[in-house]
Amino acid sequence: MGLNLKDLVVREKTTLEAFSTKVIAIDAYNAIYQFLASIRGPDGLQLTDSEGRITSHLSGLLYRNVNFLSLGIKPVYVFDGKPPSLKTAEIERRKQTKKDATVKYEKAIAEGNMEDARKFAQQTTSMKDGMVKESKKFLTYFGIPYIDAPSEGEATAAHLTNTGQAYASASQDYDSILCGAKRLVRNFTSSGRRKIPNRNTYIDVLPEIIETQKTLDAIGLTREKLIDVGILIGTDFNPNGFERIGPKTAMKMIKQYSRLEDIPQIQEQLQEIDFQQIRQIFLNPDVADVDEIVFNEVDYDGITSYLVNERNFSEDRIQSTLNRLKKALEKKSQNLDQWF
DNA sequence: CTAGTATA
DNA sequence: TATACTAGG
Numbered sequence A: 001m002g003l004n005l006k007d008l009v010v011r012e013k014t015t016l017e018a019f020s021t022k023v024i025a026i027d028a029y030n031a032i033y034q035f036l037a038s039i040r041g042p043d044g045l046q047l048t049d050s051e052g053r054i055t056s057h058l059s060g061l062l063y064r065n066v067n068f069l070s071l072g073i074k075p076v077y078v079f080d081g082k083p084p085s086l087k088t089a090e091i092e093r094r095k096q097t098k099k100d101a102t103v104k105y106e107k108a109i110a111e112g113n114m115e116d117a118r119k120f121a122q123q124t125t126s127m128k129d130g131m132v133k134e135s136k137k138f139l140t141y142f143g144i145p146y147i148d149a150p151s152e153g154e155a156t157a158a159h160l161t162n163t164g165q166a167y168a169s170a171s172q173d174y175d176s177i178l179c180g181a182k183r184l185v186r187n188f189t190s191s192g193r194r195k196i197p198n199r200n201t202y203i204d205v206l207p208e209i210i211e212t213q214k215t216l217d218a219i220g221l222t223r224e225k226l227i228d229v230g231i232l233i234g235t236d237f238n239p240n241g242f243e244r245i246g247p248k249t250a251m252k253m254i255k256q257y258s259r260l261e262d263i264p265q266i267q268e269q270l271q272e273i274d275f276q277q278i279r280q281i282f283l284n285p286d287v288a289d290v291d292e293i294v295f296n297e298v299d300y301d302g303i304t305s306y307l308v309n310e311r312n313f314s315e316d317r318i319q320s321t322l323n324r325l326k327k328a329l330e331k332k333s334q335n336l337d338q339w340f
Numbered sequence B: 001c002t003a004g005t006a007t008a
Numbered sequence C: 001t002a003t004a005c006t007a008g009g
Helices: A028-038 A056-070 A085-110 A114-123 A129-141 A153-163 A212-219 A223-233 A247-257 A264-270 A275-283 A300-310 A315-337
Strands: A011-013 A023-027 A074-079 A146-148 A168-170 A183-186 A193-195 A202-204 A208-211
Touching: A023 A028, A023 A153, A028 A056, A028 A074, A028 A129, A028 A153, A056 A074, A056 A129, A056 A300, A056 A315, A074 A129, A074 A153, A085 A114, A085 A275, A129 A146, A129 A300, A153 A168, A208 A212, A212 A223, A223 A247, A223 A275, A300 A315
Parallel strands: A023 A074, A023 A168, A074 A146, A168 A183
Antiparallel strands: A011 A208, A183 A208, A193 A202
């Protein structure tokens, strides 16, 4: 869920092409979860192989990574480790949402309301351990590196932007900014087609880049203060935020009083959360230090045999998709050869 | 979500 | 050529 900083950040529209040659640290859980939620049939059910195992995440990773590599973008996927213990309440809340959605899904199916069925099915999305393993194996066929974060993936992704090992962190969640990422890219896709909720229309959402320093300068806060703003609005570690405080009020309060401890009207509620520890999760997160991020050659045969033989993807589709990638990469190496 | 195809 | 729609597994 993350936190709602959308009204506060300074965002600039951009394109995927702008990230050519750049290493981008991708919040793996965030990306795969979206594939699992949205790559579904009209009934809301995910795509599966002949054994009934879900393949939506593989389909999403295939097309998206082919696009990345074709454009010369160097993705490195960062997987979540163990969540901070303060996240337990939020994790429970999400579980309950899924349970409720399952009931609503079954009701919609019984009533033959396919649109609702699809909507609620999406809300039941959960990621299984097997899917994480499969995704890692699949990335390896592409020669794409991945990193196992000790805790939140976003924190390690943010860290990589500061060591200079990645240009930006890619995620839909704004947490990366509180984690100190230099840059966050949202909508890091080529098509960006999104369905408008409850309407049968789609809009094109372009990639957007948020430079953390620009945002801090524009709103006139330090990262430490922005973290306190985040805590007032509500984070994964205090999901409810504070009563009757949204982004606007939160900003006003921190500008006036500088920090949570000094805002008189919230002191009672402040006792109920471990705000010191929440600050530390953002300010000093547990991250992976990475020696070197290595990109390997694409194993075309590996991809084909895995998807076609083991997971029942159409051979024609895979062939033409991989040919597109091959051609793009050949063109790239030709362009490079011209320099020598 | 994305590619490919149908439609205007 | 641009946009709408749908199959994919």
